Amino acid sequence: MKLRSLITCLLALSALSMRPSHADQDFWPETRWSKSVATDQIRIPDVTRATVVGIPANVDTTKAHAAAGLPTFSRYLVVSGVKYTFTLVGRDVFAARAKNVVIPVNIIPVRFVFPDGTILDPTAPTAPCDGGGVPLGLTLQSPLFSNYDYGDGPRQFYELVRRIEFWPYTGGGHVNPNYSVRLAPSALPVLSINLPAGYPTVSTPCGRRGVIDYVSLEAFLRTQIFPLFSRIGITPSTFPLFLFHNIVVVDAGSYLGYHSAFSTSKGIQTYGVAEYDSTHESAAARDVSVLSHEIAEWYEDPFVNNRTPFWGHIGQVEDCDSRLEVGDPFTGFPLFEIKMPNGFAYHPQETAYLSWFFRQTVGYGAGGYFSSGHSFTAAAEPCP
Secondary structure, three states: OEOOOOOOOOEOOOOOOOOOOOOOHHHOOOOOOOOOOOHHHOOOOOHHHOEEEEOOOOOOOOOHHHHOOOOEEEEEEEEOOEEEEEEEEOOOOOOOOOOOEEEEEEEEEEEEEOOOOOEEOOOOOOOHHHOOOOHHHHHHOOOOOOOEEOOOOEEOHHHHHHHHHOHHHHOOOOOOOOOOEEEEEEEOOOEEEEOOOOOOEEEOOOOEEEEEEHHHHHHHHHHHHHHHHHHHOOOOOOEEEEEEEOEEEEOOOEEEEEEEEEEEOOEEEEEEEEEEEEEEEEOOEEEOHHHHHHHHHHHHOOOOOOEEEEEEEEOOEEEEEEEOOOOHHHOOOOOOEEEOOOOOEEOOOOOEOHHHHOOOOOOOOHHHOOEOOOOOOOOOOOOO
């Protein structure tokens, strides 16, 4: 699907010349992965039904934005007599002359060594059937982190999406014509994990996919990695992203990515986990599409506590939901296709606007639309 909306052309600009760090191999301590579930509980998932989710923070985030370190703002809307408060990343788009922000993103490439000898490493080339590109380098050169001119000047993709989501406030001549929320990525050294027996890999149309369990992954991150964050410059004012390659995480469901938050002495630390997909296994998961989903949802729901009127029966939501998870309504929909100056065609995901969730009569988006690709021309229907 070609990017519509404000986007009138794709003009080539210089991509970020970001390369993976080759710091001392002792950057990460020796790590030990302990499996938290029995081997027979790790099932082979149906990836065509895998989702990308927000895991609610297990902390009180009522006033998280005040202590998080991230630049955020809170507003509220009243729908059918109910008041809904929401917190978004960035400065207040509704207030005149809001300051622009740039948020550091710490990309942590994770190399998994499976018991069968399969190595899935985002700093190593993909299989020849996918072109042999390096996922980390391709990610840094993607529209998520590199500029392109979509008709509104050179922008990162979701920097642009945020602007056109609130076009009555950010459009030329309005209260915030220069409004911007940008990401500044940096790649940390590779975190290598040797998995114990019981973790499978499966064949795909292009290469192999690995399967790990959510409980063990979170236990590993919480006990061994998160405690190191402050020592290596990751603070609540930055957004760490764990970058996998062709990995699906299984729990009650199958996840290709998720975002969440946890409490620290310095505030609420947000983070994301997402795979770069080169398996050609699903049209809904290609290259940076999962990562794009996570970044978009972090922008709009950083602490995974923004509640909305009930909506559902669309995308990956089979029943009703009440979270401001902007990517979920479009899981499984056709992806955008954006060819960057490196010659690679990327596939970020369409997302729903805030006005769609809160059943606004007229969309805030450019042209009155309710989603970044014009798929939604009216607000969400009540659910059920």
